[in-house]
Amino acid sequence: MRDVQGQIQAIHVRADDPAKGKYRWLSTPAPTYVGGAASGAPVHVVRGVDDVVWITEGPLKAIVAHARLGHTVLGVPGAGAWAPVLDILAVVRPKRVIIAFDRDPNPETAGKVAQHVVRLTDALTEAGWPLMMARWDGPKGLDDALVAGARITFEQEASSQ
Structure with a gap:
């Protein structure tokens, strides 16, 4: 998981046993390793070449979307973990x-997910960001849709307020 400057901020690991959760965050146990790796739930940033930013779910989807689109793509670790997007x-x-x-x-x-999208949309609209919603038929995620x-298609989003 990289930050806006491209520096590694966390590591997301795919579990060998999906029954224990599909993905895990690499972290060190506290207080054993004071100042060790904390997982958090950072947004993965893949910087693009222009002034368009896409927001999707997950770091892998962000990587694939960036490779297909060339735009900056932010991969939130879950639909409700969008707050860092504003910064x-x-x-x-x-x-x-x-x-x-x-x-x-x-x-x-x-x-x-729709509830989180409404909250994100409201926060982005309140912050003054020009906002659109991407729509497609078929695949679940943006990455698979692009592949x-x-x-x-795109719809102009209006705040629900």
């Missing part, structure tokens, strides 16, 4: 922000 945008200063969270097939999960060549 990152203050550094990157994009002219356009595009939200591209997963299209989850589970209605319960999709409903929870599959899905047609991505």
Whole structure:
């Protein structure tokens, strides 16, 4: 997981046994290793070549999306962990922000993600960032949609306030 300057800020590890959780954060136990690695839940930043920033779920999706799009892509570690995005945008200063969270097939999960998207949208709108929502049919994530060549459309987002 890299920060806005490209420095490693955390390590996300895929578990060999998915029954124990698909991904884990590398950390050292406190207080045994004072000043050791803390996991946190940082946003992964893949810097692009222009002034467009995409926000998606997960560092791997951000890496694939950046490779396909060339834009800066922020990979939040989960739909509800978007708060650091505001500080990152203050550094990157994009002219356009595009939200591209997963299209989850589970209605319960999709409903929870939608609540987080509303909160993120409201925060970005309040901060004055020009905002759009990416939409596609088919694959769940932005990465798979791009790899599959899905047609991505954009909607101007308005605050729910």
